Amino acid sequence: MSQYEPREIEGRWQRVWADEGTWEVPNPGTGEDRAERPKAYVLEMLPYPSGEPHVGHLKCYAVGDAIAHFRRRNGFEVIHPMGYDSFGLPAENNAIKTGEPPLDATRKSIESFRRQFTDWGISIDWSRELATHEPDYYRWTQWIFLRLFEAGLAYRDRAPVQWCPEDATVLANEQVIDGRCERCGTEVETRNLDQWFFRTTAYAEQLLEDFERLDSWPEHVITMQRNWIGRSEGAEVTFRCEEAGIDFPVFTTRPDTLFGATFFVLAPEHPALEELVEGTPAEEPVREYVNASARASVEERGDEDRPKTGVPLGRSVINPVNEEEIPMFVADYVLMDYGTGAIMAVPAHDERDFAFATEFDLPVRQVIEPDRDSSPEEGELPYTGDGPMINSGRFDGQFNRDAYREIIDWLTEEGRGEAAVNYRLRDWLVSRQRYWGAPIPMVHCESCGIVPVPEADLPVLLPEIEDYAPRGKSPLEAATDWVAVDCPACGGPARRETDTMDTFVDSSWYFLRYLDPGNVEEAFSREIVDHWMPVDQYIGGVEHAILHLLYARFFVKALADDGRLTVREPFANLFTQGMITRDGAKMSKSRGNTVSPAEYVARYGADAARTYVCFMGPPERGGDWTDEGVEGVHRFLARLWRLADDLEVEPAPLGEGLPAQPDGPAREILSKANWAIDKATRDFERDFQFNTVVAAVMELVNECYRLRDELSGDPEGLACLRFATATAASLIQPFAPHLAAEVYEKLAGERVWEQPWPEPDPELLKSDTVTLVVQVNGKVRGRIEVDEAVAEEELLQLARAEENVARHLEGTETVKEVVVPGRLVNLVVRPA
């Protein structure tokens, strides 16, 4: 007896797909008119090639491939490309440790990823493959940098930045988690350095508004981005320091509490500090305080529970609403990063200001009375709720929310403030003092300043060097021949920019390059990109909910404004897959609980591994990997294979030989097959319920086994069995494409991936009789099998006649009869 040999089957079909270039799709205008069909851009986040793929990759690409197959068979022209996010720190850190050049390690890893993706049988259009470290690619990353520079969206600035002492590089705000470096966990320091930024803040408003343009994104991802952008409405109000002659604008969300401001605080990094205290008795203590807070780690400073610290400046500002003089302080609870780096402090109505006032024994003036309805404990400060205003001049007695607008209007009239919107979002710091990244295409000239490299001179090639170790400046500084360059503007001696770009830059536009990967004239043709974009379905991990997805959205908006493409949002639908754990814990090498997909693919086949990750549970949720689980799925696939293998039939089109009026087991199996088609289709379309799609096919296979002996007797029965088995193969194809191809070919003589997705036959979907549940007072007391067309009157009679039901009706009178067609009968009774 023969046996299911997945590796043999899989290898054979993979060869067919490779030889025929089955998954390659042409661009519009290339002569082939397949593009008549509606397009679907199915995209999984491109992998960072480091070592070998892990189960997370398997899940991501298995899910994406299932979607791609499903869309293809529903008549879409599916573009499904693959590439590698191949610049980045791990390759470089490996180089520092082992001396192996990042390029070599990266190539090896890409090789391994490519081989496994092929082994898994993912339906990739390999003609579009790209890697972001290749000059053909990063040439255009550099080109986009130049476009952003020209548009004023890329700029260089000295700024306090997050510095990781371990990796010896600057980090983006987004890469600092709890005051620690996202990569190595080292506490981050603050340094003042010249850095390159992208002006993401210019799009803050659009990045928020355009959530409207998205079809379907997980709500929590939108929420996370919304919080990250952190839009607050309020007012900017100017406080003037007469002695120093400086105006200090502050941002406040509570202009209604202006009358309660009793002091004023600057952040330690505030640029006006020095001027304010120079030559005064406060100079020394302030300097000490500023230095101390500069030394303090971000984490220390961020601790909310730490007592408030600060130093008086010996200066004061005038409160514009009441001309009152209030004292100035420097304190590190005020952040230079947010708002204007200066605040008006209203201790009566702000917890932080209250804590500071308590610490420094400053006056607290209440200007809003607690609303008696909402807050029973009156008079307790700080009070952050709403209520009528007091101690607020002509606004006294007004409800604070009503006065809000009036105060802003009044400030505007007086020229002392205006309505303002503030964002938490910062500009994106993109320069890195590291080697393995795309060089920033800029030149520093002594006489011309910063000069962009002319487009014609791109790419600025990453030079080969010996020593990759960072020394607080880019390792590229050592490539002296490369650094020395003639100024593109004046021809004089100049130096190249030695910083490289954050790898998130590379991955912010790769989905555009896939569409036109061979273009040597431009990054991509607008026509082609407009044809394919947006990505119809994007798939990846939630860990990119903020960074990557926000940056890619920013890029598309900036490129659209530059006239390079039409869409304003790159990803119409987003699906975030949950993480697979092992023994309930996140997989990690140090814990020793990693799962090597290659091992399971070798043992059970790619089809089993892929189907398993889709069957574990809803793919957006995580799941715990168990060997028994994979085995179970393997067993199911083997059952399906054996079912087909044992069937002694000649291949023929599916509908052939079926009985015209099926009854008995023929009817049963055909009904089940059509039920499975219907169920699988609906669950596919509804939120990627892949686990229940697989379960439906399992049920169909189980039914085939159950009815197999009865059906094997005559040709019509065999045809039914053949239909049901081939249908099971057809439905499992998005998950187990090799096995499906094998079985379908044997039974139908056709290529399953070329078949349209099956449609259920409505006639076979419904059965003549239905089983109704009969309840008495809401409790199930019996079941009756009835003709579907039976009248309600007769139905109730049948229900009452059911033995067990009748017993429960004894000695009662009926209060109410509920009939739900096709479902149940509920008799509501009470003792007679």
Place this chain on the structure above:
RNA sequence: GCGGCUGUGGCGGAACUGGUAGACGCGCAGGCUUCAGGUGCCUGUGUCCGCAAGGACGUGGAGGUUCGACUCCUCUCAGCCGCACCA
């Protein structure tokens, strides 16, 4: 603290717009096949009482709406994730 998500058998999870709770898989038990193990095929499997028929209980907890609630409402508990001195 703010925002979001999740609580269902021994385990992963089903249950579409309120209508048979536990599909499907794992695990476990039994039978057949087999010299035996494994594989394969079949049956059973929420808990408790009962030989059975049947009954009681049951979706984190407490209330409520309803003929009927895993599903809707109110309160509450637990766990996970994100953000967090954001003015």
